[in-house]
Amino acid sequence: MIAVDWGTSSFRAYRLDAQGHILDRRSVARGVLTVDAGGFADVLAKEIGAWLDAEPGSIFLSGMIGSRQGWKEVPYLACPVDSGTIVKACGTVDWDRGRRLFIVPGLSCRDAHGVPDVMRGEETQIIGAIEELGGHAVVCLPGTHSKYVRMRDRRIMDFTTHLTGEVFGALWRHSILGRLGDAEAVGDEVAFDAGVDRSAEGQGLLHHLFGVRTRGLFAEIPAAGLASYLSGILIGHEIRAAAPSEPVAVIGGSELTRLYCRAFTRCGVPARPIAGETAPRGLWTIARSLGGAT
Protein backbone atom coordinates (compact mmCIF):
# COMPACT_ATOMS: atom_id res chain seq x y z
CA MET A 1 0.00 0.00 0.00
CA ILE A 2 0.95 3.67 -0.26
CA ALA A 3 0.88 5.91 2.84
CA VAL A 4 1.46 9.69 2.80
CA ASP A 5 2.21 11.88 5.80
CA TRP A 6 1.51 15.30 4.21
CA GLY A 7 2.14 18.09 6.67
CA THR A 8 2.50 21.86 6.63
CA SER A 9 6.05 21.94 5.35
CA SER A 10 6.89 18.44 4.16
CA PHE A 11 5.53 15.56 2.08
CA ARG A 12 6.57 12.05 3.13
CA ALA A 13 5.36 9.05 1.15
CA TYR A 14 5.94 5.36 1.94
CA ARG A 15 5.43 2.12 0.06
CA LEU A 16 4.59 -0.60 2.56
CA ASP A 17 4.33 -4.37 2.27
CA ALA A 18 1.40 -6.39 3.63
CA GLN A 19 3.05 -6.50 7.09
CA GLY A 20 3.55 -2.72 7.16
CA HIS A 21 7.30 -2.80 6.51
CA ILE A 22 8.67 0.12 4.52
CA LEU A 23 9.75 -0.91 1.00
CA ASP A 24 10.45 2.54 -0.37
CA ARG A 25 10.07 6.19 0.60
CA ARG A 26 10.00 9.75 -0.77
CA SER A 27 10.50 12.87 1.32
CA VAL A 28 10.31 16.31 -0.29
CA ALA A 29 9.68 19.86 0.88
CA ARG A 30 6.26 19.99 -0.79
CA GLY A 31 4.19 20.63 2.33
CA VAL A 32 0.59 21.78 2.09
CA LEU A 33 1.58 25.44 2.41
CA THR A 34 3.89 25.18 -0.62
CA VAL A 35 1.16 23.88 -2.96
CA ASP A 36 -1.53 26.06 -4.55
CA ALA A 37 -5.16 24.99 -4.21
CA GLY A 38 -5.85 22.58 -7.06
CA GLY A 39 -2.21 21.54 -7.27
CA PHE A 40 -2.28 18.56 -4.91
CA ALA A 41 -3.17 15.95 -7.55
CA ASP A 42 -0.17 16.89 -9.64
CA VAL A 43 2.23 16.85 -6.70
CA LEU A 44 0.99 13.42 -5.66
CA ALA A 45 1.33 12.08 -9.23
CA LYS A 46 4.85 13.42 -9.52
CA GLU A 47 6.04 12.02 -6.19
CA ILE A 48 4.43 8.55 -6.18
CA GLY A 49 3.43 7.99 -9.81
CA ALA A 50 6.25 5.44 -10.22
CA TRP A 51 4.74 3.26 -7.47
CA LEU A 52 1.23 3.05 -8.90
CA ASP A 53 1.68 0.00 -11.12
CA ALA A 54 2.99 -2.05 -8.21
CA GLU A 55 0.38 -0.77 -5.71
CA PRO A 56 -3.15 -1.09 -7.07
CA GLY A 57 -5.08 -0.26 -3.87
CA SER A 58 -6.32 2.88 -2.18
CA ILE A 59 -3.90 5.47 -0.84
CA PHE A 60 -3.95 6.70 2.76
CA LEU A 61 -3.00 10.24 3.82
CA SER A 62 -2.72 12.05 7.13
CA GLY A 63 -1.72 15.54 8.30
CA MET A 64 -2.55 19.05 7.13
CA ILE A 65 -3.65 17.66 3.74
CA GLY A 66 -7.06 17.27 5.44
CA SER A 67 -7.22 20.90 6.56
CA ARG A 68 -9.00 23.87 5.01
CA GLN A 69 -5.70 24.70 3.23
CA GLY A 70 -5.32 21.10 2.04
CA TRP A 71 -6.80 18.92 -0.68
CA LYS A 72 -10.13 18.33 1.04
CA GLU A 73 -11.23 19.52 4.45
CA VAL A 74 -12.04 16.60 6.72
CA PRO A 75 -13.76 17.96 9.85
CA TYR A 76 -12.08 17.62 13.24
CA LEU A 77 -13.45 14.84 15.44
CA ALA A 78 -14.13 15.98 19.00
CA CYS A 79 -12.35 14.04 21.75
CA PRO A 80 -12.64 11.58 23.35
CA VAL A 81 -12.27 9.27 20.34
CA ASP A 82 -11.01 5.77 19.69
CA SER A 83 -9.24 4.55 16.58
CA GLY A 84 -12.42 2.93 15.21
CA THR A 85 -14.15 6.31 15.16
CA ILE A 86 -11.17 7.87 13.41
CA VAL A 87 -11.16 5.12 10.77
CA LYS A 88 -14.88 5.61 10.06
CA ALA A 89 -14.49 9.38 9.71
CA CYS A 90 -11.80 9.30 7.03
CA GLY A 91 -12.62 11.62 4.13
CA THR A 92 -12.37 10.32 0.59
CA VAL A 93 -11.20 11.84 -2.68
CA ASP A 94 -11.45 10.15 -6.06
CA TRP A 95 -8.11 10.95 -7.63
CA ASP A 96 -8.03 11.31 -11.40
CA ARG A 97 -5.42 8.55 -11.56
CA GLY A 98 -8.22 6.06 -10.86
CA ARG A 99 -7.53 5.64 -7.16
CA ARG A 100 -9.50 6.42 -4.06
CA LEU A 101 -7.68 8.46 -1.41
CA PHE A 102 -8.53 8.16 2.28
CA ILE A 103 -7.68 11.24 4.37
CA VAL A 104 -7.51 10.78 8.16
CA PRO A 105 -9.47 13.40 10.15
CA GLY A 106 -7.78 15.62 12.73
CA LEU A 107 -8.97 15.85 16.33
CA SER A 108 -10.18 18.73 18.47
CA CYS A 109 -10.81 19.24 22.16
CA ARG A 110 -11.16 22.08 24.65
CA ASP A 111 -8.88 22.71 27.60
CA ALA A 112 -10.09 23.19 31.18
CA HIS A 113 -10.90 26.83 30.36
CA GLY A 114 -12.79 26.11 27.16
CA VAL A 115 -10.08 27.19 24.72
CA PRO A 116 -10.04 24.93 21.64
CA ASP A 117 -7.08 22.80 20.63
CA VAL A 118 -6.46 20.87 17.42
CA MET A 119 -4.19 18.24 15.88
CA ARG A 120 -3.78 16.81 12.38
CA GLY A 121 -1.37 13.93 11.88
CA GLU A 122 -0.49 13.15 15.49
CA GLU A 123 -3.64 11.00 15.88
CA THR A 124 -2.25 8.76 13.13
CA GLN A 125 1.15 8.56 14.84
CA ILE A 126 -0.57 7.50 18.07
CA ILE A 127 -2.52 4.81 16.22
CA GLY A 128 0.80 3.66 14.77
CA ALA A 129 2.29 3.35 18.26
CA ILE A 130 -0.76 1.95 20.02
CA GLU A 131 0.77 -1.45 20.81
CA GLU A 132 3.87 0.07 22.43
CA LEU A 133 1.78 2.71 24.22
CA GLY A 134 -0.84 0.35 25.62
CA GLY A 135 -4.26 1.78 26.27
CA HIS A 136 -3.30 4.01 29.17
CA ALA A 137 -0.62 6.64 28.58
CA VAL A 138 0.50 10.24 28.44
CA VAL A 139 2.14 10.78 25.08
CA CYS A 140 4.39 13.73 24.15
CA LEU A 141 4.89 14.46 20.44
CA PRO A 142 7.54 17.21 20.44
CA GLY A 143 8.07 19.60 17.56
CA THR A 144 6.93 22.87 16.03
CA HIS A 145 3.65 22.45 17.90
CA SER A 146 4.36 20.03 20.76
CA LYS A 147 1.44 17.88 21.87
CA TYR A 148 0.67 16.20 25.19
CA VAL A 149 -2.00 13.56 24.68
CA ARG A 150 -3.84 11.71 27.47
CA MET A 151 -5.05 8.18 26.63
CA ARG A 152 -7.37 5.96 28.63
CA ASP A 153 -8.70 2.53 27.53
CA ARG A 154 -7.08 3.05 24.10
CA ARG A 155 -9.02 6.28 23.59
CA ILE A 156 -7.57 9.76 23.08
CA MET A 157 -9.27 11.70 25.91
CA ASP A 158 -7.81 15.19 25.38
CA PHE A 159 -4.56 16.94 24.52
CA THR A 160 -2.66 20.20 24.86
CA THR A 161 -0.52 21.97 22.28
CA HIS A 162 2.49 24.19 23.04
CA LEU A 163 4.00 26.52 20.41
CA THR A 164 7.52 25.61 21.58
CA GLY A 165 9.31 24.74 18.34
CA GLU A 166 7.86 27.64 16.43
CA VAL A 167 8.78 30.11 19.21
CA PHE A 168 12.33 28.76 19.11
CA GLY A 169 12.61 29.31 15.35
CA ALA A 170 11.02 32.77 15.35
CA LEU A 171 13.23 34.02 18.21
CA TRP A 172 16.46 32.49 16.98
CA ARG A 173 16.02 33.78 13.42
CA HIS A 174 14.11 37.01 14.01
CA SER A 175 15.11 38.49 17.37
CA ILE A 176 18.17 39.80 19.14
CA LEU A 177 18.69 36.35 20.70
CA GLY A 178 20.19 34.82 17.58
CA ARG A 179 22.63 37.67 16.99
CA LEU A 180 25.22 36.60 19.51
CA GLY A 181 24.99 32.92 18.69
CA ASP A 182 26.49 30.60 16.16
CA ALA A 183 24.48 28.44 13.80
CA GLU A 184 21.16 27.00 14.96
CA ALA A 185 22.82 23.96 16.55
CA VAL A 186 21.36 22.51 19.72
CA GLY A 187 24.06 19.95 20.47
CA ASP A 188 25.58 21.62 23.56
CA GLU A 189 24.20 19.45 26.37
CA VAL A 190 25.70 21.53 29.19
CA ALA A 191 23.98 24.66 27.86
CA PHE A 192 20.77 22.74 27.16
CA ASP A 193 20.69 21.42 30.74
CA ALA A 194 21.37 24.94 32.07
CA GLY A 195 18.34 26.15 30.11
CA VAL A 196 16.13 23.35 31.44
CA ASP A 197 17.24 24.17 34.99
CA ARG A 198 16.67 27.89 34.40
CA SER A 199 13.03 27.18 33.54
CA ALA A 200 12.44 26.20 37.20
CA GLU A 201 13.51 29.64 38.46
CA GLY A 202 11.35 32.69 39.11
CA GLN A 203 10.11 35.66 37.06
CA GLY A 204 8.82 33.72 34.09
CA LEU A 205 9.67 32.70 30.56
CA LEU A 206 9.81 36.23 29.10
CA HIS A 207 12.51 37.16 31.64
CA HIS A 208 14.42 33.93 31.07
CA LEU A 209 14.45 34.66 27.33
CA PHE A 210 16.20 38.00 27.91
CA GLY A 211 18.79 36.07 29.93
CA VAL A 212 19.83 34.27 26.74
CA ARG A 213 21.05 37.64 25.54
CA THR A 214 22.72 38.73 28.78
CA ARG A 215 24.42 35.41 29.50
CA GLY A 216 25.79 35.56 25.95
CA LEU A 217 26.85 39.19 26.43
CA PHE A 218 28.65 38.33 29.68
CA ALA A 219 30.21 35.22 28.07
CA GLU A 220 28.62 32.93 30.67
CA ILE A 221 27.26 30.71 27.90
CA PRO A 222 29.53 30.29 24.85
CA ALA A 223 28.17 31.58 21.54
CA ALA A 224 28.05 28.01 20.22
CA GLY A 225 25.82 27.02 23.14
CA LEU A 226 23.23 29.81 23.04
CA ALA A 227 20.78 27.99 20.76
CA SER A 228 20.95 24.96 23.08
CA TYR A 229 20.39 27.20 26.11
CA LEU A 230 17.34 28.81 24.46
CA SER A 231 16.02 25.38 23.48
CA GLY A 232 16.45 24.12 27.05
CA ILE A 233 14.60 27.12 28.49
CA LEU A 234 11.65 26.66 26.13
CA ILE A 235 11.39 22.88 26.47
CA GLY A 236 11.81 23.16 30.24
CA HIS A 237 8.97 25.71 30.46
CA GLU A 238 6.80 23.49 28.26
CA ILE A 239 7.39 20.42 30.44
CA ARG A 240 6.87 22.23 33.74
CA ALA A 241 3.66 23.85 32.46
CA ALA A 242 2.33 20.57 31.03
CA ALA A 243 3.30 18.96 34.37
CA PRO A 244 2.48 15.37 33.43
CA SER A 245 1.40 13.41 36.51
CA GLU A 246 2.58 10.07 35.15
CA PRO A 247 5.47 8.74 33.02
CA VAL A 248 5.54 10.06 29.46
CA ALA A 249 6.01 8.21 26.17
CA VAL A 250 7.79 10.40 23.60
CA ILE A 251 7.11 10.02 19.86
CA GLY A 252 9.19 12.04 17.43
CA GLY A 253 12.34 12.27 15.36
CA SER A 254 15.22 10.51 17.10
CA GLU A 255 17.31 13.58 18.02
CA LEU A 256 14.39 15.65 19.32
CA THR A 257 13.02 12.65 21.22
CA ARG A 258 16.42 12.15 22.85
CA LEU A 259 16.57 15.84 23.88
CA TYR A 260 13.05 15.71 25.29
CA CYS A 261 13.73 12.52 27.26
CA ARG A 262 16.80 14.25 28.70
CA ALA A 263 14.72 17.30 29.66
CA PHE A 264 11.89 15.20 31.16
CA THR A 265 14.38 13.32 33.32
CA ARG A 266 15.92 16.60 34.47
CA CYS A 267 12.45 17.88 35.39
CA GLY A 268 11.79 14.73 37.42
CA VAL A 269 9.32 13.17 34.97
CA PRO A 270 10.08 9.57 33.88
CA ALA A 271 10.08 9.35 30.07
CA ARG A 272 10.69 6.66 27.46
CA PRO A 273 11.16 7.02 23.70
CA ILE A 274 8.85 5.21 21.28
CA ALA A 275 11.00 4.03 18.39
CA GLY A 276 10.04 3.61 14.76
CA GLU A 277 8.13 5.46 12.11
CA THR A 278 4.72 5.93 13.61
CA ALA A 279 3.05 7.87 10.77
CA PRO A 280 3.27 5.14 8.07
CA ARG A 281 2.59 2.51 10.74
CA GLY A 282 -0.60 4.36 11.75
CA LEU A 283 -1.75 4.71 8.14
CA TRP A 284 -1.12 1.00 7.62
CA THR A 285 -3.18 0.19 10.72
CA ILE A 286 -6.03 2.41 9.51
CA ALA A 287 -5.91 0.83 6.04
CA ARG A 288 -6.09 -2.63 7.57
CA SER A 289 -9.08 -1.61 9.72
CA LEU A 290 -10.90 -0.27 6.69
CA GLY A 291 -10.26 -3.63 5.04
CA GLY A 292 -13.01 -4.36 2.53
CA ALA A 293 -13.84 -0.68 2.14
CA THR A 294 -10.78 -0.20 -0.03
Place this chain on the structure above:
Amino acid sequence: MIAVDWGTSSFRAYRLDAQGHILDRRSVARGVLTVDAGGFADVLAKEIGAWLDAEPGSIFLSGMIGSRQGWKEVPYLACPVDSGTIVKACGTVDWDRGRRLFIVPGLSCRDAHGVPDVMRGEETQIIGAIEELGGHAVVCLPGTHSKYVRMRDRRIMDFTTHLTGEVFGALWRHSILGRLGDAEAVGDEVAFDAGVDRSAEGQGLLHHLFGVRTRGLFAEIPAAGLASYLSGILIGHEIRAAAPSEPVAVIGGSELTRLYCRAFTRCGVPARPIAGETAPRGLWTIARSLGGAT
Protein backbone atom coordinates in the same frame (compact mmCIF):
# COMPACT_ATOMS: atom_id res chain seq x y z
CA MET B 1 21.48 72.25 25.22
CA ILE B 2 21.26 69.27 22.88
CA ALA B 3 20.12 65.87 24.16
CA VAL B 4 20.14 62.66 22.12
CA ASP B 5 18.31 59.43 22.95
CA TRP B 6 20.15 57.07 20.57
CA GLY B 7 18.76 53.57 20.78
CA THR B 8 18.98 50.33 18.85
CA SER B 9 16.53 51.26 16.14
CA SER B 10 15.93 55.02 16.44
CA PHE B 11 17.75 58.33 16.88
CA ARG B 12 15.86 61.06 18.76
CA ALA B 13 17.49 64.47 19.28
CA TYR B 14 16.11 67.40 21.29
CA ARG B 15 17.04 71.07 21.65
CA LEU B 16 16.18 72.16 25.17
CA ASP B 17 16.04 75.58 26.82
CA ALA B 18 17.64 76.36 30.19
CA GLN B 19 14.53 75.08 32.00
CA GLY B 20 14.55 71.78 30.05
CA HIS B 21 11.63 72.63 27.78
CA ILE B 22 11.80 71.17 24.29
CA LEU B 23 12.46 73.82 21.63
CA ASP B 24 12.97 71.51 18.68
CA ARG B 25 13.30 67.81 17.90
CA ARG B 26 14.51 65.32 15.29
CA SER B 27 13.47 61.68 15.13
CA VAL B 28 14.87 59.38 12.46
CA ALA B 29 15.31 55.63 12.00
CA ARG B 30 19.10 55.85 12.38
CA GLY B 31 19.45 53.60 15.41
CA VAL B 32 22.82 52.24 16.45
CA LEU B 33 22.31 49.00 14.53
CA THR B 34 21.77 50.93 11.27
CA VAL B 35 25.09 52.80 11.48
CA ASP B 36 28.47 51.28 10.62
CA ALA B 37 31.30 51.60 13.14
CA GLY B 38 32.98 54.95 12.47
CA GLY B 39 29.79 56.43 11.01
CA PHE B 40 28.30 57.94 14.17
CA ALA B 41 30.02 61.36 13.86
CA ASP B 42 28.55 61.86 10.40
CA VAL B 43 25.04 60.84 11.42
CA LEU B 44 25.16 63.22 14.38
CA ALA B 45 26.43 66.08 12.18
CA LYS B 46 23.71 65.48 9.63
CA GLU B 47 20.88 65.33 12.15
CA ILE B 48 21.80 68.16 14.56
CA GLY B 49 24.35 70.23 12.60
CA ALA B 50 21.79 73.01 12.09
CA TRP B 51 21.47 73.47 15.88
CA LEU B 52 25.17 73.86 16.65
CA ASP B 53 25.42 77.62 16.18
CA ALA B 54 22.61 78.23 18.64
CA GLU B 55 23.82 75.63 21.17
CA PRO B 56 27.50 76.09 22.05
CA GLY B 57 27.71 73.63 24.97
CA SER B 58 28.37 69.94 25.37
CA ILE B 59 25.98 67.34 23.97
CA PHE B 60 24.43 64.58 26.11
CA LEU B 61 23.56 61.13 24.80
CA SER B 62 21.94 58.04 26.27
CA GLY B 63 20.98 54.58 25.05
CA MET B 64 22.73 51.93 22.99
CA ILE B 65 25.14 54.56 21.65
CA GLY B 66 27.20 53.71 24.76
CA SER B 67 27.28 49.97 24.01
CA ARG B 68 29.94 47.85 22.35
CA GLN B 69 28.09 48.36 19.04
CA GLY B 70 27.87 52.13 19.64
CA TRP B 71 30.21 55.10 19.34
CA LYS B 72 32.14 54.41 22.53
CA GLU B 73 31.57 51.63 25.03
CA VAL B 74 30.79 53.06 28.46
CA PRO B 75 30.91 50.20 30.99
CA TYR B 76 27.76 49.16 32.84
CA LEU B 77 27.49 50.40 36.43
CA ALA B 78 26.51 47.66 38.87
CA CYS B 79 23.35 48.32 40.92
CA PRO B 80 22.49 49.70 43.37
CA VAL B 81 23.35 53.16 42.03
CA ASP B 82 22.11 56.72 42.54
CA SER B 83 21.97 59.44 39.94
CA GLY B 84 25.16 61.10 41.24
CA THR B 85 27.12 57.92 40.48
CA ILE B 86 25.62 57.74 37.01
CA VAL B 87 26.54 61.38 36.30
CA LYS B 88 30.16 60.82 37.39
CA ALA B 89 30.49 57.70 35.21
CA CYS B 90 29.46 59.36 31.94
CA GLY B 91 31.90 58.56 29.13
CA THR B 92 33.23 61.36 26.96
CA VAL B 93 34.03 61.68 23.27
CA ASP B 94 35.66 64.72 21.67
CA TRP B 95 33.63 65.15 18.51
CA ASP B 96 35.45 66.59 15.50
CA ARG B 97 32.92 69.41 15.39
CA GLY B 98 34.66 70.92 18.43
CA ARG B 99 32.22 69.66 21.01
CA ARG B 100 32.50 67.29 23.92
CA LEU B 101 29.91 64.50 24.04
CA PHE B 102 28.82 62.94 27.33
CA ILE B 103 27.46 59.40 27.05
CA VAL B 104 25.40 58.07 29.97
CA PRO B 105 26.47 54.61 31.22
CA GLY B 106 24.05 51.71 31.28
CA LEU B 107 23.34 49.67 34.41
CA SER B 108 23.71 46.00 35.27
CA CYS B 109 22.50 43.77 38.07
CA ARG B 110 21.96 40.07 38.78
CA ASP B 111 18.63 38.45 39.55
CA ALA B 112 17.98 36.23 42.56
CA HIS B 113 19.55 33.31 40.69
CA GLY B 114 22.66 35.18 39.58
CA VAL B 115 21.66 35.70 35.95
CA PRO B 116 22.85 39.11 34.67
CA ASP B 117 20.52 41.83 33.46
CA VAL B 118 21.31 45.09 31.68
CA MET B 119 19.75 48.41 30.64
CA ARG B 120 20.91 51.33 28.51
CA GLY B 121 18.71 54.39 28.29
CA GLU B 122 16.08 53.52 30.88
CA GLU B 123 18.33 54.81 33.71
CA THR B 124 18.18 58.23 32.02
CA GLN B 125 14.38 58.06 31.72
CA ILE B 126 14.15 57.27 35.43
CA ILE B 127 16.38 60.23 36.28
CA GLY B 128 14.07 62.35 34.11
CA ALA B 129 11.04 61.20 36.09
CA ILE B 130 12.63 61.21 39.53
CA GLU B 131 10.48 64.03 40.94
CA GLU B 132 7.21 62.35 39.92
CA LEU B 133 8.50 58.94 41.05
CA GLY B 134 9.74 60.03 44.44
CA GLY B 135 12.56 58.02 45.94
CA HIS B 136 10.61 54.85 46.59
CA ALA B 137 8.93 53.16 43.63
CA VAL B 138 8.50 50.23 41.32
CA VAL B 139 8.81 51.52 37.76
CA CYS B 140 7.72 49.64 34.63
CA LEU B 141 9.19 50.78 31.30
CA PRO B 142 7.28 48.70 28.73
CA GLY B 143 8.55 48.01 25.24
CA THR B 144 10.70 45.70 23.15
CA HIS B 145 12.57 44.79 26.34
CA SER B 146 10.23 45.68 29.22
CA LYS B 147 11.91 46.68 32.47
CA TYR B 148 10.74 46.51 36.08
CA VAL B 149 12.94 48.73 38.24
CA ARG B 150 12.91 48.80 42.04
CA MET B 151 13.90 52.14 43.63
CA ARG B 152 14.64 52.86 47.28
CA ASP B 153 15.87 56.20 48.69
CA ARG B 154 16.23 57.55 45.14
CA ARG B 155 18.58 54.70 44.24
CA ILE B 156 18.03 52.06 41.53
CA MET B 157 18.36 48.84 43.55
CA ASP B 158 17.82 46.23 40.84
CA PHE B 159 15.67 45.49 37.82
CA THR B 160 14.29 42.71 35.63
CA THR B 161 13.94 42.64 31.84
CA HIS B 162 11.27 40.72 29.90
CA LEU B 163 11.56 40.10 26.15
CA THR B 164 7.83 40.80 25.71
CA GLY B 165 7.76 43.31 22.83
CA GLU B 166 10.34 41.45 20.80
CA VAL B 167 8.50 38.13 21.25
CA PHE B 168 5.31 39.82 20.06
CA GLY B 169 6.98 41.11 16.89
CA ALA B 170 8.82 37.88 16.09
CA LEU B 171 5.68 35.75 16.52
CA TRP B 172 3.29 38.09 14.73
CA ARG B 173 5.58 38.52 11.73
CA HIS B 174 7.36 35.17 11.62
CA SER B 175 5.06 32.45 12.93
CA ILE B 176 1.72 30.87 12.12
CA LEU B 177 0.05 33.25 14.61
CA GLY B 178 0.09 36.23 12.27
CA ARG B 179 -1.34 34.31 9.31
CA LEU B 180 -4.97 34.43 10.39
CA GLY B 181 -4.83 38.01 11.62
CA ASP B 182 -5.18 41.41 10.08
CA ALA B 183 -2.57 44.13 10.32
CA GLU B 184 -0.47 44.42 13.46
CA ALA B 185 -3.06 46.56 15.23
CA VAL B 186 -3.57 46.18 18.96
CA GLY B 187 -6.59 48.43 19.37
CA ASP B 188 -9.21 45.75 20.14
CA GLU B 189 -9.69 46.17 23.89
CA VAL B 190 -12.09 43.25 24.28
CA ALA B 191 -9.55 40.89 22.70
CA PHE B 192 -6.68 42.49 24.65
CA ASP B 193 -8.55 41.97 27.94
CA ALA B 194 -9.32 38.36 26.96
CA GLY B 195 -5.59 37.81 26.44
CA VAL B 196 -4.71 39.36 29.81
CA ASP B 197 -7.30 37.14 31.50
CA ARG B 198 -6.04 34.08 29.62
CA SER B 199 -2.57 34.64 31.12
CA ALA B 200 -3.99 33.71 34.55
CA GLU B 201 -5.07 30.27 33.36
CA GLY B 202 -3.14 27.03 33.50
CA GLN B 203 -0.68 25.19 31.23
CA GLY B 204 1.63 28.09 30.56
CA LEU B 205 2.50 30.73 28.01
CA LEU B 206 3.55 28.32 25.24
CA HIS B 207 0.10 26.68 25.35
CA HIS B 208 -1.68 30.04 25.49
CA LEU B 209 0.22 31.12 22.37
CA PHE B 210 -1.13 28.16 20.40
CA GLY B 211 -4.60 29.26 21.51
CA VAL B 212 -4.17 32.44 19.46
CA ARG B 213 -4.21 30.19 16.42
CA THR B 214 -7.08 27.95 17.50
CA ARG B 215 -9.32 30.77 18.74
CA GLY B 216 -8.74 32.45 15.36
CA LEU B 217 -9.42 29.18 13.53
CA PHE B 218 -12.70 28.67 15.44
CA ALA B 219 -13.65 32.36 14.93
CA GLU B 220 -13.86 32.94 18.68
CA ILE B 221 -11.60 35.99 18.33
CA PRO B 222 -12.11 38.06 15.15
CA ALA B 223 -9.15 38.27 12.77
CA ALA B 224 -8.85 42.00 13.50
CA GLY B 225 -8.49 41.25 17.22
CA LEU B 226 -5.86 38.50 17.11
CA ALA B 227 -2.87 40.84 17.47
CA SER B 228 -4.55 42.44 20.51
CA TYR B 229 -5.26 39.01 22.00
CA LEU B 230 -1.62 37.96 21.53
CA SER B 231 -0.45 41.25 23.04
CA GLY B 232 -2.73 40.77 26.04
CA ILE B 233 -1.46 37.22 26.63
CA LEU B 234 2.18 38.33 26.55
CA ILE B 235 1.74 41.47 28.68
CA GLY B 236 -0.42 39.52 31.13
CA HIS B 237 2.24 36.83 31.50
CA GLU B 238 4.90 39.50 31.98
CA ILE B 239 2.93 41.26 34.71
CA ARG B 240 1.99 38.08 36.56
CA ALA B 241 5.60 36.83 36.44
CA ALA B 242 7.01 40.19 37.56
CA ALA B 243 4.33 40.19 40.30
CA PRO B 244 5.03 43.68 41.66
CA SER B 245 4.20 43.82 45.37
CA GLU B 246 3.40 47.54 45.33
CA PRO B 247 1.78 50.07 42.95
CA VAL B 248 3.64 50.57 39.69
CA ALA B 249 4.61 53.77 37.86
CA VAL B 250 4.62 53.25 34.09
CA ILE B 251 6.99 55.21 31.84
CA GLY B 252 6.65 54.87 28.09
CA GLY B 253 4.99 56.01 24.90
CA SER B 254 1.43 57.11 25.59
CA GLU B 255 -0.43 54.28 23.82
CA LEU B 256 1.72 51.49 25.25
CA THR B 257 1.57 53.07 28.72
CA ARG B 258 -2.22 53.19 28.48
CA LEU B 259 -2.37 49.50 27.47
CA TYR B 260 -0.04 48.50 30.30
CA CYS B 261 -2.01 50.48 32.89
CA ARG B 262 -5.14 48.70 31.65
CA ALA B 263 -3.42 45.30 31.97
CA PHE B 264 -1.99 46.09 35.44
CA THR B 265 -5.45 47.06 36.68
CA ARG B 266 -6.91 43.87 35.26
CA CYS B 267 -4.20 41.86 37.05
CA GLY B 268 -5.04 43.60 40.33
CA VAL B 269 -1.91 45.78 40.45
CA PRO B 270 -2.50 49.53 40.93
CA ALA B 271 -0.66 51.49 38.22
CA ARG B 272 -0.27 55.13 37.24
CA PRO B 273 1.23 56.62 34.07
CA ILE B 274 4.16 59.03 34.24
CA ALA B 275 3.57 61.65 31.59
CA GLY B 276 6.10 63.58 29.59
CA GLU B 277 9.28 62.92 27.70
CA THR B 278 11.55 61.40 30.26
CA ALA B 279 14.64 60.78 28.09
CA PRO B 280 15.41 64.46 27.23
CA ARG B 281 14.36 65.44 30.74
CA GLY B 282 16.85 62.96 32.20
CA LEU B 283 19.66 64.15 29.93
CA TRP B 284 18.88 67.74 30.94
CA THR B 285 19.03 66.75 34.64
CA ILE B 286 22.37 64.99 34.10
CA ALA B 287 23.76 67.99 32.22
CA ARG B 288 22.71 70.32 35.02
CA SER B 289 24.36 68.05 37.61
CA LEU B 290 27.59 68.03 35.65
CA GLY B 291 27.39 71.83 35.65
CA GLY B 292 30.89 73.30 35.51
CA ALA B 293 32.30 70.15 33.92
CA THR B 294 30.76 71.11 30.59
